[in-house]
Amino acid sequence: MQSSEAREARFNEIYEQHFEVVRRYVWRRDPLIADDIAAETFLVAWRRLEDVPLDAVAWLIGVARNVRLNELRSARRQTAVSDRLAREPLPITTETDATTSDTVEAALSCLPERDREILLLSAWEDLDRAAIAAALGCSKANVKVRLHRARRRFTDELKRQPLASSHFHPATLSGGSDA
Amino acid sequence: MPDLSEALDQLASHDPARSLSPLASSEREAIRERIVSEDPSMPPLRTRTYPRWRRLTKRRISIGSFGVAPVGLLAAFAVTAVAAGAVITISATTLFQADPQGSNFNGDIETVLPSTVHEIDTVSVPDYGQVEVWGATTKPGGFCFALKLPDGVWGGLDSAHPGPDGWQGGWAGGTVPGCLQTQQQQTLKYGGTATGQALEEWESLVRNKAGQTYSIFVGYVEAQGVAATVRDSANGVTAPVSSDGYYALVERTPMTARPPDLPAGFPKEMVCASCDAKDLQVLNAAGQRLRPDYTSGAMLPGYTAGPTPGAS
Numbered sequence: 001m002q003s004s005e006a007r008e009a010r011f012n013e014i015y016e017q018h019f020e021v022v023r024r025y026v027w028r029r030d031p032l033i034a035d036d037i038a039a040e041t042f043l044v045a046w047r048r049l050e051d052v053p054l055d056a057v058a059w060l061i062g063v064a065r066n067v068r069l070n071e072l073r074s075a076r077r078q079t080a081v082s083d084r085l086a087r088e089p090l091p092i093t094t095e096t097d098a099t100t101s102d103t104v105e106a107a108l109s110c111l112p113e114r115d116r117e118i119l120l121l122s123a124w125e126d127l128d129r130a131a132i133a134a135a136l137g138c139s140k141a142n143v144k145v146r147l148h149r150a151r152r153r154f155t156d157e158l159k160r161q162p163l164a165s166s167h168f169h170p171a172t173l174s175g176g177s178d179a
Numbered sequence: 180m181p182d183l184s185e186a187l188d189q190l191a192s193h194d195p196a197r198s199l200s201p202l203a204s205s206e207r208e209a210i211r212e213r214i215v216s217e218d219p220s221m222p223p224l225r226t227r228t229y230p231r232w233r234r235l236t237k238r239r240i241s242i243g244s245f246g247v248a249p250v251g252l253l254a255a256f257a258v259t260a261v262a263a264g265a266v267i268t269i270s271a272t273t274l275f276q277a278d279p280q281g282s283n284f285n286g287d288i289e290t291v292l293p294s295t296v297h298e299i300d301t302v303s304v305p306d307y308g309q310v311e312v313w314g315a316t317t318k319p320g321g322f323c324f325a326l327k328l329p330d331g332v333w334g335g336l337d338s339a340h341p342g343p344d345g346w347q348g349g350w351a352g353g354t355v356p357g358c359l360q361t362q363q364q365q366t367l368k369y370g371g372t373a374t375g376q377a378l379e380e381w382e383s384l385v386r387n388k389a390g391q392t393y394s395i396f397v398g399y400v401e402a403q404g405v406a407a408t409v410r411d412s413a414n415g416v417t418a419p420v421s422s423d424g425y426y427a428l429v430e431r432t433p434m435t436a437r438p439p440d441l442p443a444g445f446p447k448e449m450v451c452a453s454c455d456a457k458d459l460q461v462l463n464a465a466g467q468r469l470r471p472d473y474t475s476g477a478m479l480p481g482y483t484a485g486p487t488p489g490a491s
Contacts, residue, residue, distance in 0.1 A: 028194070123190040
């Protein structure tokens with residue numbers, strides 16, 4: 001049993017080390033609720049500190065993912081967020097190599113949510129298979145299969161894409177369904 | 180056209196969060212202080228009556244409104260009645276009018292219309308018994324549900340028998356009645372897009388004598404065409420849709436198998452919060468899947484003017 005001081009010290013360490021990682025994970029998908037979801041995620045971590053593994057990042061992303069999906073499942077939250085998203089500008093980043101990026105964006109947007117999520121966990125969160133498995137709550141073998149299929153479908157979609165005209169904008173790709 | 184490798188590289192290099200500034204240290208510290216001020220031994224108020232692994236499932240109605248005066252009376256009555264060995268005989272109308280949940284959705288008070296309180300269906304849960312499903316329409320155009328358990332007690336009001344892990348007399352589902360807004364109502368009020376589902380659902384759990392968990396999904400259909408059944412495409416379980424658009428579907432609690440190589444310490448209940456294996460679809464009599472309809476669906480029973488946002 002940890003003393004309350006030791007418990008808080010451990011939490012503080014995890015919080016300092018990973019808060020921005022979790023916040024960025026949510027922000028990439030839902031910028032407007034990123035701070036709320038990150039805070040909720042660390043509240044879960046505080047309550048369940050004994051369950052947080054030493055390498056906490058995948059655990060935290062898994063929790064953040066579930067908290068976010070739960071928020072999105074709530075229709076009133078979803079409609080409110082959608083409404084706000086429709087009114088407010090989303091975080092645009094780079095505009096280099098726009099034509100090719102448009103193709104990537106278009107191909108990505110054609111993928112099922114579960115394919116997108118696993119590709120983005122790899123590309124943006126830089127998680128390896130074991131960490132993705134932990135974040136998604138599935139086996140490493142399952143991640144391997146899902147990643148393979150997602151890449152194959154992504155390749156197929158890339159081949160189908162005409163040259164698009166809009167700018168690359170990953171934030172618009174975030175969906176509310178389960179990955 | 181980029182090949183896969185180039186596309187993945189582009190994806191990585193176009194990480195939108197690269198431009199995100201860290202949260203101001205004062206804000207981050209404020210969040211941290213708020214978190215650590217919570218007593219970690221106390222579960223969140225809203226989860227106290229649920230099995231913990233279910234706490235993030237959708238549309239689970241929050242507990243915590245028992246402090247509301249009329250509900251406090253109901254609860255007190257329930258405790259007294261159970262203590263006295265009596266059967267709790269709160270009428271459905273009394274229960275729904277007491278509005279235990281508070282039913283406040285972004286300012287909309289889902290006040291139940293007493294004349295609409297009615298029994299929707301009776302469902303049979305293996306090794307558990309017959310469960311009556313009751314529902315009512317609310318003034319702003321939403322609806323509320325409650326279940327009467329085999330022993331005649333309303334699920335959620337048997338506070339004298341909380342049971343382990345939040346199970347109350349073999350039932351878990353939060354405060355009753357559980358209230359929902361229609362997606363039509365939300366679309367009209369908030370604009371934007373709805374969930375894409377052709378139905379609303381409120382889920383309760385019951386645990387039978389064999390320790391098996393069953394889910395009772397109760398809700399309202401918002402679909403184009405004439406709905407005949409609700410079907411879980413994951414397992415083929417079906418339930419009829421009543422002429423006024425309600426359904427009650429019972430099935431073993433749908434969950435995917437627990438991942439075999441989950442890392443030590445990973446919170447399985449958090450995993451399972453999003454691993455429901457169900458997929459509720461609305462079908463017509465010909466077995467064709469119906470699309471959602473949030474603009475011209477049938478009016479709820481007892482409701483004549485259509486969903487009107489912002490109840491007075």
